[in-house]
Amino acid sequence: MRYAFPKLLKSQIAYDIARTILDGFDKHYRLFRAATHDAKRYFEQGDWKTAQTAARERISYYDRRVAECVQTLEDEYDQAEISDEVWREVKLHYIGLLIDHKQPELAETFFNSVCCNILHRTYFHNDFIFVRPAVSTEYIEPEEAKPTYRVYYPATDGLRFTLKRIVTNFQLSTPFADLDRDVGLVEDRMRAMFGNDLLEPNHQIQVLANLFYRNKGAYIVGKGINGNRIYPFVVPILYNRKGQLVLDTVLFDPTLITVLFSFTRAYFLVDMEVPSGYVHFLRTLMPYKPRSEIYTILGLQKQGKGAFYRDFLHHLHHSSDCFESAPGIRGLVMVVFALPSFPYVFKVIKDHFPPPKETTRALVKEKYLLVKNHDRVGRMADTLEYSNVAFPRLRFSEELLAELKSVAPSIVEEEDDQIIIRHVYIERRMTPLNIWISEAEKRGDHAAIEHAIIEYGNAIKDMVGVNIFPGDMLYKNFGVTKHGRVVFYDYDEIEYITDCNFRAIPAPRNEEDEMASEPWYPVAKNDVFPEQFGTFLLGNLEVRKYFLKHHADLLAPDYWQRAKQRILDGHIEDVFPYPQELRFSYKPFSPTAQAA
């Protein structure tokens, strides 16, 4: 029989514990918001280095606050004295404290993290933690003067005036080069978007009240509304070469907006008093993006992780297919499996790695963490890391279970009708690039192959721009997203570009050198010889043709040496999460203009 919650709350300890946990959360969110607040200042000062460091540090805030809170509780209470009854009261008090709270869903997640740290896993009890949200996040209004979004009425005020007001309301202290010109450009494109639609009485523009900061950009996020139609838009604000601000473009295409919020990018910094209000608004722009991914891209990655897990359990309940090995070439380091009906893959680190791998479990984890904390520039998939995940035994094929038990026995355990996986990374499922290319070949789709190779080279170049050397550049280590972008997902050999030594292959001294099957010259651990990349990348003639046409520079040591030098000189590359052709300043390449 299910245990009933106590009818009377009697325990002072229960109240005190609930209060301590909520104080821990409030401290966390205060610091989290302070970081997003600072992002505005860094943007105004063009202080990219500090902004980068702050964005990276913010990721670790959550775990630190949870650890602090656990410590406080352990110092103050003897766990043995806290009965199940008291834990149930703690939860009820906590729910009470969350009435009128502005971030109740985040506070519930924090509560779960603290409880799960204190209670042993086998002791988890659904009555103690928030398996489902207990407090609604709908219609929460901010207390501060700023609403979640502002509303403008262009039919009354004029579109140009409205657009200018939208920008100036953000009160950026850096001057614009020519705001009237930029607003005119946005207006032209916006008029084209609204087309000849008759303006309905509800015609309005809604804009989220705070800017979204990432890398060297700040983004205005909003939507036009006319009748029952919604027109999402995003306006990036960047610096020009003279250190003045410009509106760089306006994006309307839902696919491009979705890509801007992609799982392959660094998290945004946005000052949100009521995060659920932002998530709700963003979902009206991207209805197919799971709430979990929206929380994550807003930097609330633990919330995203919790929401993802709930979605996953829900999906398991409402599906019947079985987990199976992910299609493609098996990894040496990871066992990768997937549920065909679910768009993610599950990656488990093997217990032993065959040669030539020289890594360890700890090192692999370190590399994955490096990527989590790094700017992923739209080219590296984000991963969710989970411990002790229980899967229903029935949903595993014998073959997959046998494989998991044989290559990762320390991680996989069978318990009654469950498979417990002690550590797993979960990441978006993509089509491995090698499979994508061979399918395009079978169809005789040359354009698709060329597209894949252009994207592949661009992915590497984007990663190089942020100091990442992928290490293992084989096509099988890249995936193609549903938007046709090529993204890297195999991180165990990743290195910082600045830690690598890019060398040209020395000229042979004599005939013997020339014939040698092993390098006759000394090779240090971090030496990389780009001239050798062709050996494993250019085997296929068609791929070779496109590779040499678009990315031959990747095979030359000096490309890499120059890239490394730029990073060492402190240069931070511009990252454009949308096509260059859409920029207001874009000038198509013209051979005559070039000649002139």
Ligand SMILES: Nc1ncnc2c1ncn2[C@@H]1O[C@H](COP(=O)(O)OP(=O)(O)OP(=O)(O)O)[C@@H](O)[C@H]1O
């Ligand atoms: N996100 C993903 N989407 C689809 N398939 C994937 C994904 N990640 C991995 N795979 C599949 O699993 C295989 C192994 O994954 P991964 O490259 O991450 O493992 P690994 O053990 O690190 O590989 P390697 O031996 O190259 O180091 C890939 O070749 C691919 O077929």
